[in-house]
Amino acid sequence: MELLRFTTAGSVDDGKSTLIGRLLYDSKSIFEDQMEAVKQSSERKGLQHVDLSLLTDGLRSEREQGITIDVAYRYFATPKRKFIISDTPGHIQYTRNMVTGASTSNLALVLVDARHGVIEQTCRHSFIASLLRIPHIIVCVNKMDLVGYSEEAFNKVVEQYHEFASKLDIKDIRYIPISALDGDNVVNRSENMSWYKGASLLDTLETIHIGSDENHLDARFPVQTVIRPHADEYHDYRGYAGRIAGGIFRTGDKVTILPSGMTSKIKSIDTFDGPLQEAFPPMSVSICLEDDIDVSRGDMIVKNNNQPEVGQDIDVLMCWMSSKGPRPGAKYYLKSTTNEVMAIIKEVIYKIDINTMQRIEQDNDIKMNDMARVKMRTTRPLIFDEYRRNRITGSLILIDEATYETVAAGTIHC
Amino acid sequence: MYNKYYLNHLQELESEAIYVIREVAAQFDRPAILFSGGKDSIVVTHLARKAFFPARIPMPLIHIDTGHNFSETIEFRDKLVAELGIQLIVGSVQEAIDKGRAVEERGINASRNELQIVSLLDTIEAHKIDAAMGGARRDEEKARAKERFFSHRDEFGQWDPKNQRPELWNIFNGRKRMGEHFRVFPISNWTEMDVWNYILQENLPIPSLYFAHHREAIFRDGTWLPNSEFLVLREGEKIEMKYMRFRTLGDITITGGIESEADSLEKIVMEVSATRSTERGMRSDDKRSDTSMEDRKKQGYF
Numbered sequence: 001m002e003l004l005r006f007t008t009a010g011s012v013d014d015g016k017s018t019l020i021g022r023l024l025y026d027s028k029s030i031f032e033d034q035m036e037a038v039k040q041s042s043e044r045k046g047l048q049h050v051d052l053s054l055l056t057d058g059l060r061s062e063r064e065q066g067i068t069i070d071v072a073y074r075y076f077a078t079p080k081r082k083f084i085i086s087d088t089p090g091h092i093q094y095t096r097n098m099v100t101g102a103s104t105s106n107l108a109l110v111l112v113d114a115r116h117g118v119i120e121q122t123c124r125h126s127f128i129a130s131l132l133r134i135p136h137i138i139v140c141v142n143k144m145d146l147v148g149y150s151e152e153a154f155n156k157v158v159e160q161y162h163e164f165a166s167k168l169d170i171k172d173i174r175y176i177p178i179s180a181l182d183g184d185n186v187v188n189r190s191e192n193m194s195w196y197k198g199a200s201l202l203d204t205l206e207t208i209h210i211g212s213d214e215n216h217l218d219a220r221f222p223v224q225t226v227i228r229p230h231a232d233e234y235h236d237y238r239g240y241a242g243r244i245a246g247g248i249f250r251t252g253d254k255v256t257i258l259p260s261g262m263t264s265k266i267k268s269i270d271t272f273d274g275p276l277q278e279a280f281p282p283m284s285v286s287i288c289l290e291d292d293i294d295v296s297r298g299d300m301i302v303k304n305n306n307q308p309e310v311g312q313d314i315d316v317l318m319c320w321m322s323s324k325g326p327r328p329g330a331k332y333y334l335k336s337t338t339n340e341v342m343a344i345i346k347e348v349i350y351k352i353d354i355n356t357m358q359r360i361e362q363d364n365d366i367k368m369n370d371m372a373r374v375k376m377r378t379t380r381p382l383i384f385d386e387y388r389r390n391r392i393t394g395s396l397i398l399i400d401e402a403t404y405e406t407v408a409a410g411t412i413h414c
Numbered sequence: 415m416y417n418k419y420y421l422n423h424l425q426e427l428e429s430e431a432i433y434v435i436r437e438v439a440a441q442f443d444r445p446a447i448l449f450s451g452g453k454d455s456i457v458v459t460h461l462a463r464k465a466f467f468p469a470r471i472p473m474p475l476i477h478i479d480t481g482h483n484f485s486e487t488i489e490f491r492d493k494l495v496a497e498l499g500i501q502l503i504v505g506s507v508q509e510a511i512d513k514g515r516a517v518e519e520r521g522i523n524a525s526r527n528e529l530q531i532v533s534l535l536d537t538i539e540a541h542k543i544d545a546a547m548g549g550a551r552r553d554e555e556k557a558r559a560k561e562r563f564f565s566h567r568d569e570f571g572q573w574d575p576k577n578q579r580p581e582l583w584n585i586f587n588g589r590k591r592m593g594e595h596f597r598v599f600p601i602s603n604w605t606e607m608d609v610w611n612y613i614l615q616e617n618l619p620i621p622s623l624y625f626a627h628h629r630e631a632i633f634r635d636g637t638w639l640p641n642s643e644f645l646v647l648r649e650g651e652k653i654e655m656k657y658m659r660f661r662t663l664g665d666i667t668i669t670g671g672i673e674s675e676a677d678s679l680e681k682i683v684m685e686v687s688a689t690r691s692t693e694r695g696m697r698s699d700d701k702r703s704d705t706s707m708e709d710r711k712k713q714g715y716f
Binding site for chain 1: 419420421422423425426427428429430432433436437439440463464465466467468469470552553559560575576578579580581582583584585587589590591602603605607608689
C-alpha cells in the first residue's frame with residue numbers, strides 16, 4: 001500500500017470541511033463515537049442535517065470563532081492507499097499555513113464553487129501549489145447540485161481554470177464535478193451527472209501515479225548524525241546516518257563528501273534489518289565508507305559525477321511567516337537539510353502579489369504572509385540544488401536569531 | 415509502469431520516524447523517550463533502536479509511575495530496559511503527592527491521570543531533559559491533529575496551540591532558551607491501524623494485557639473497568655469475570671477494556687480493522703469534557 005500526502009485549502013463556505021468529512025465518513029474512517037459526538041453537536045446547534053464539517057473542527061478557540069487557524073492533519077485509508085491530508089485554511093491571512101501544508105504534499109485538492117467559478121482564493125491556492133512544486137492538482141468543481149448538475153456550468157469552470165493555469169508550472173491537472181454534501185462523484189460515480197465519464201474523486205486519489213514524484217537521478221545524502229557504537233564487536237564502526245534525499249546509492253559507488261571535496265567508496269549501506277545493496281529516497285539508512293575520513297552532521301555525500309551547487313550567494317523565493325517583518329541587516333539561522341549556517345537578506349528583488357501573480361518591484365517592505373524573491377548571503381557555503389530539481393535539498397527555513405521562531409520558508413532558485 | 419524504487423506506507427512511516435528520532439539525537443543535549451508501557455511507546459522505542467543500530471539507544475527511558483499500574487506493564491518495562499541496556503528514569507506520582515506537589519483527587523471517579531503532569535514536568539526539570547519523545551499520534555484526538563513533530567514548551571512546560579512554530583518540509587527547528595524544552599512525536603503520522611500492522615510486521619513483544627485474557631471487571635460508562643485495589647464500587651455495580659483485552663494502556667483506574675476473543679496479533683489486527691469506535695473512547699480521562707485533551711496538553715500533558 002502506497003502513501004499519498006495531499007493538501008486542501010478553502011474558506012468556510014466552499015465545502016472543504018464537508019468534503020473532507022465525506023471522504024473520512026465514506027471511507028469508514030470515522031468511528032461511531034466520533035459520529036455520535038458530531039450528531040449531538042449538530043442537534044445542539046439546531047441543524048437539520050448532520051454537519052460533517054464538525055468532524056474536522058479542532059481547537060476550542062477555532063470552534064469559538066468558527067474558523068480554522070492552523071494546519072490540521074487527517075488520516076484515512078482504503079485497501080489501495082493510505083492518505084494524509086494537510087487541511088489548511090484558505091484565507092489570505094493564512095498563506096503561511098497553505099505553504100506549510102503544501103511543503104509535504106504531492107497533490108493539491110482545489111475546491112471551486114460551481115456557482116462562483118474561479119475566484120481569488122482558487123488562484124492563490126493553485127499558485128502556492130505551483131510555487132511549492134506540487135506535481136498533481138485535482139480541481140473539484142463543488143456544489144454541482146446547486147447548478148442543476150449542468151455539464152455546461154462544469155465546462156465553464158474548467159475553461160476558466162485552464163486559462164488561468166496556463167500561467168502556472170503544473171504538469172498534471174484533473175477536473176471532477178462533485179457535490180460534497182450529497183456525495184456525488186466523491187466515492188461513487190454520480191447518477192445525476194451521467195455526462196461525466198471520468199473517475200470519482202476517491203478513485204482518482206487511489207490510482208494517480210506518484211511513483212515518479214521522487215528524484216531518482218541526483219544522489220544526495222545529507223548526514224544527520226554519526227553512529228559510533230562503543231562495543232568491542234563494532235570497534236572501528238563509523239556509520240553516517242541520514243535519509244536519502246535523492247538518487248540511488250549502491251554499495252561500491254564512488255562518492256564525494258561535501259563541502260570538503262574528499263572522495264571515497266561506499267563500503268556498506270546498513271539498516272537494523274540487514275545491509276542493503278542499494279538505497280533510494282526516502283529511506284533512512286547508515287552509510288559506511290571505505291576510507292577513514294572526517295564526515296559530520298551537515299555534510300552531504302553525493303556521487304562523483306553528479307554534484308549539487310556549493311555557494312554562499314543564493315536566490316530564494318520566500319514566504320514570510322512572522323508577525324514582525326525582517327529587520328534591516330538582521331542575521332538569521334538558515335537551516336537546509338541537516339545544515340545550519342548564518343545568513344542575511346542582502347536584497348529584496350521583488351514581492352509577488354499572490355492573487356494576480358504580478359511582481360511588485362517598488363515595495364520592499366516584507367510583512368507576514370508576503371511572498372518575495374530575495375538575494376541571501378551565508379557565512380559558510382551551503383550545499384543545495386535548485387528547488388524545482390529537488391524539494392529537499394532546494395528548501396530552507398529561516399530562524400530568528402533572538403526569538404528562535406521560524407520566520408520564513410524559502411525555495412532556492414538558480 | 416512498475417517501479418521497484420518505492421516504499422510501502424509502513425516503510426515510509428518507519429523511515430520518517432527514524433529521521434525524526436535522529437534529528438532529536440543530533441539537535442538536543444539531553445533527550446529522553448517517554449515510556450508508558452503502551453503499544454505506541456513500545457513502537458517508538460523499537461524505532462529508536464533501529465535509528466542508532468548497531469549502537470545502543472543514546473538516551474534514557476522515562477516512565478511516569480502513577481502508583482496505579484498494571485503489574486504486567488512494570489514487568490514488561492523492566493525486561494525491555496534490561497534487554498536494551500539503557501537507563502530508566504522513574505518519576506513517581508506518589509512521591510509528588512507525599513511532598514505536597516500534587517493533591518490526590520477524591521470521589522468515585524478519582525484518578526491520578528492529571529497528577530502525572532506534575533511528576534512529568536518535575537522529572538524533566540530534575541534531569542534537565544531538553545527533548546522528551548513520546549508516542550502520541552495525530553489521529554488519536556482532535557487537539558493532537560494540530561500538533562507538530564517538534565512541539566515547543568515554555569519554561570513552565572506549557573503548550574501554546576495558537577503560537578506554534580510552522581513546520582515545513584522535513585526541516586525541524588529545535589532551538590530553545592534555557593529552561594524550555596521540546597516534546598517530539600516521531601509517529602505523529604501513524605494511525606492506530608498502522609501501529610498494529612507494524613507490531614505484527616516486526617513481531618514486537620507487547621504486554622499480555624493487549625491480548626484477550628480472563629479478568630475481573632465492572633461495567634462503567636460503556637466500558638469494562640478492571641478490578642483493582644484502587645477501584646471504588648458504586649451502588650449496583652458488581653464484579654464479573656470477563657474474557658477481555660485492552661486497546662490502550664494507561665493507569666489501571668481509568669483504562670477500560672473490551673470483551674474480545676483476540677488472543678494473537680493477527681486477531682488483534684483483524685479486530686481493530688473491523689472496530690467502529692475510537693481507542694480513546696475507552697479512556698475516561700478523555701470523556702471529562704470536549705476539550706479535556708486540549709486543556710491537559712496546554713498544561714504540559716504527554
